[in-house]
Amino acid sequence: MHSEFELIARYLAPAPAPAAAGVALGVGDDCALLAPSAGEHLAVSVDTSVAGVHFPADAPPEAVGHRALAVSLSDLAAMGARGRWCLMSLTLPAADDAWVAAFAEGFHALCEACGVSLAGGDVTRGELAVGVTVMGEVPPSEALTRAGARPGDWLAVTGALGGGAGGLQRWQAGERDLDDPLIRRYLRPRPRLAAGLALRGLAGAAIDISDGLLADLGHLREASGVGAELWPERLPLAEGLVDALGEARARQLALGGGDDYELLVSLPPERLDEARARLAALALPLTVIGRVTAVPGVTGVEPTGVSGWQHFPGDTP
Numbered sequence: 001m002h003s004e005f006e007l008i009a010r011y012l013a014p015a016p017a018p019a020a021a022g023v024a025l026g027v028g029d030d031c032a033l034l035a036p037s038a039g040e041h042l043a044v045s046v047d048t049s050v051a052g053v054h055f056p057a058d059a060p061p062e063a064v065g066h067r068a069l070a071v072s073l074s075d076l077a078a079m080g081a082r083g084r085w086c087l088m089s090l091t092l093p094a095a096d097d098a099w100v101a102a103f104a105e106g107f108h109a110l111c112e113a114c115g116v117s118l119a120g121g122d123v124t125r126g127e128l129a130v131g132v133t134v135m136g137e138v139p140p141s142e143a144l145t146r147a148g149a150r151p152g153d154w155l156a157v158t159g160a161l162g163g164g165a166g167g168l169q170r171w172q173a174g175e176r177d178l179d180d181p182l183i184r185r186y187l188r189p190r191p192r193l194a195a196g197l198a199l200r201g202l203a204g205a206a207i208d209i210s211d212g213l214l215a216d217l218g219h220l221r222e223a224s225g226v227g228a229e230l231w232p233e234r235l236p237l238a239e240g241l242v243d244a245l246g247e248a249r250a251r252q253l254a255l256g257g258g259d260d261y262e263l264l265v266s267l268p269p270e271r272l273d274e275a276r277a278r279l280a281a282l283a284l285p286l287t288v289i290g291r292v293t294a295v296p297g298v299t300g301v302e303p304t305g306v307s308g309w310q311h312f313p314g315d316t317p
Contacts (some may be wrong), residue, residue: 065106083138146223163238165257
């Protein structure tokens with residue numbers, strides 16, 4: 001059995017980052033030393049993924065590593081930030097070399113694909129959980145926020161919806177085919193970093209769809225002080241969702257299931273064509289699903305029975 005320091009050195013410490021990565025001192029000291037680009041704002045977000053809450057306890061470790069990083073990078077995408085660095089804390093019930101090696105493979109592969117450097121972290125003993133802090137850069141005047149939606153804007157989403165929640169249902173029903181399109185969307189979500197960059201200067205407001213479309217639209221509406229009209233018949237549904245669960249359930253999950261990690265944006269009408277063209281260059285569709293209104297609340301949808309994820313729902317409606 002290896003100690004936490006041996007696990008870090010063997011599996012989690014990446015190769016020394018090149019100077020271009022902005023890591024003056026990385027894994028192995030008390031702190032990482034980072035060199036942000038001059039004139040850029042630093043965008044920082046943290047997420048914790050807990051076994052049995054955010055991912056199945058029996059999920060493949062490679063997928064756990066990928067997913068833990070992806071859900072954090074999705075926050076950078078929603079801000080229009082370019083990913084630069086991350087920190088990762090891993091809590092393990094036991095020092096399982098094979099599990100950690102596969103976990104690290106998934107984590108490092110997504111780091112490389114997204115141009116993000118792992119700059120430090122921690123390994124501890126306890127119930128399985130992964131904490132990831134991501135850091136990115138964005139020019140001061142170009143950050144996308146939740147507060148810029150205006151009445152008359154279109155509401156649009158990238159990609160397709162419902163696949164994350166549909167994949168979780170498939171897994172809970174005993175499906176273990178990692179090539180199933182729904183399970184793939186749940187266990188290996190794709191953070192829309194390139195889309196966030198492409199939408200700079202066009203989107204009025206943006207948020208990533210992690211807790212469910214209606215729930216995250218609620219956060220955007222509250223921050224912007226607006227209402228919304230949705231057109232559920234226009235929701236882009238994930239591949240295989242209707243075949244697996246039927247159209248009615250598919251639309252419920254698209255509205256409230258969560259775990260999609262697509263971007264929901266508001267767009268002034270005159271910017272829609274340019275936004276679609278930029279995302280088309282990324283082979284990513286952008287679908288208008290409604291519009292921003294001046295009247296508080298949401299119209300156009302019936303109660304779905306799927307309210308979006310909350311850890312501590314309490315009595316809040």
